[in-house]
Amino acid sequence: DVKVTQSSRYLVKRTGEKVFLECVQDMDHENMFWYRQDPGLGLRLIYFSYDVKMKEKGDIPEGYSVSREKKERFSLILESASTNQTSMYLCASSPPGGDEKLFFGSGTQLSVL
């Protein structure tokens, strides 16, 4: 089975802090994604990556950046955390070839105080 692992289940940070959310997948998938999940809004795509060192903006990239130095690892960075970034963050991966079946991690619940 595909495993997508997010390093933290819960995080509490202060406004203005730099925050790193880490995600690792073990199935050699080319595609990786970061979503945030908020009540009533569903899942919204922040950034995605087709390959190492490649990244594409999703629907809500403002206030975020990403890093993909290795195929298995995709990091989400909040340069200066704000309270409106309090959310559940979900990482996902998928193989290439147009199959949109995403495999998700368990999520990181981030609270920015």
Add this chain to the structure above:
Amino acid sequence: GESVGLHLPTLSVQEGDNSIINCAYSNSASDYFIWYKQESGKGPQFIIDIRSNMDKRQGQRVTVLLNKTVKHLSLQIAATQPGDSAVYFCAERFSGATNKLIFGTGTLLAVQP
């Protein structure tokens, strides 16, 4: 942009009954649809998918129906079990927009013993 919506935010059913979760989509150019299940404290898990050239697809205890005329998608769960209690999301992909899914806001399925 266009979004996927759900008719019912919550659905309560008796154990053993069949469940039907509905989803309306607004983009007639969408060519691929997925249903995900998200249990409490976990990331979304793939249930079943369907391409726009099909009307129906069956899995184990689940069936997805696609009505392109009225832009409606439904997930049917046969003999609902307590383990089916979760939030269910539909997602659509706009034709040609590889690797970009638009998620609905979710329906909570509560199975009563």
